[in-house]
Amino acid sequence: MLKRTLAVAAGVALSLTAALSQAADTLRVSAIPDEAPTELLRKFKPLGAYLEQQLDMKVEFVPVSDYAAVVEAIAADRIDLAWLGGFTFVQARLKTAGTAHPAIPLVQRAEDEKFTSKIISADPSVNSLQDLKGKTFAFGSVSSTSGSLMPRFFMLQDGINPETFFSRIAYSGAHDATAAWVQAGKADGGVLNASVWDKLVAAGKIDSDKVKVIATTPPYFDYNWTVRGTLDPVVRDKIQAAFLALDPANPEHMAILDLQAASRFIPTKAENYQGIEQAAEAAGLLK
Structure with a gap:
């Protein structure tokens, strides 16, 4: 009986070791769902293949249902690398701030x-924007930096309280959905990030003769690629080097950069997002 128990225990230990080894050999990547799931995967595929080559390890994309799920996943070490908006980065940083290894x-x-x-x-x-007074308006996700937080912050700075200025507010959940709502007349106005707007117009998914830009916000820091604080520093440095090595003069690299709507990648730091944190605090979104 003892031999049998020891054998079972040994088998469990070996299975656990194998599972941990497999996890360590796989980079788990996710992203805030600010566009349709099919579009997120299309954008990630060539980048994932490039990272596999550069890191010499398997790269797996882990889709999530909403913005909060990305924050929870990186704080719980369920994912290693995440594409975050400025606000979701602030949330992830604050959620891990009390630990020995905050998100980076x-x-x-x-x-x-x-x-x-x-x-x-x-x-x-x-x-x-003043012409939208008393009309319906669409934001993206409540947790979106460019689709909600910063536009709202700038409106408040201009003396516009969205809850009283518009007749009704709705949250589409994603930038492309906001544009579709406005084009279909489901909302009289809406706000989305400039990058997605340009992409939708270029792809012919939005009729720019019908849907027009009526205002552009002041600039602010936004998206970044963040890793969990407990990730092996060697892997972390390799990931950063891989992004920084993407060269627009290289056709294969340019294809990746185009899908990421990037001219190039540059290093960033947590201090860049202090303005986002202040805006979130002013809006009462940080508990």
């Missing part, structure tokens, strides 16, 4: 140093 931002696109949001409308009578 590695790189951002050069464009993320001065990111903006576009306020749009398909109503012919609307030519400015």
Whole structure:
């Protein structure tokens, strides 16, 4: 009986060791679901293949249901690397701040140093934000930096309280959904990040003769690639080096950069997102 118990225990130990070894050999990557799941996967595939080559390890994309799930996953070490918006980075950083290894931002696109949001409308009578007074308006996700937090922050700075200024507020959940709502007349106006707006117009998914930009926010820091604080520093440094090595002069690299809407990647640091944290505090979104 004892031999049998020891044999079972040994088998469990070996299985656990194998599982841990397999996990250590796989980089688990996720992203905030700010676009349709199929689009997120399309954007990630060539980047994932590039990272596998550069890191010499398997790279797995782990989709999540909402913004909060990404924050929880990186705080619980269930994912290793995540594409976060400025606000979700602040949330992840604060959630891990009391630990020995807080989440670490590695790189951002050069464009993320001065990111903006576009306020749009398909109503012919609307030519400015003030023209949307008393009309319906769509934000993206409540946790979106460019689709909710920063546009709201700038509106409040201009004396516009969205809850009283608009007749009704809705949250589409994603930038492309916001644009689709406005184009279909489900909302008189809406806000989405400038990068997704440009992509939708270029792809012909939005009729720019019908839907127009009526305002652009001031610039702010936004997206970055963040790793869990407990990730092996050697792997962490290799990931950062891989992003920084992406060269727009290389056609294969340019294809990856184009899908990421990036001219290039540059190093970033937590201090860059202090403005986002202050805006979130002012909006009462940090508990």
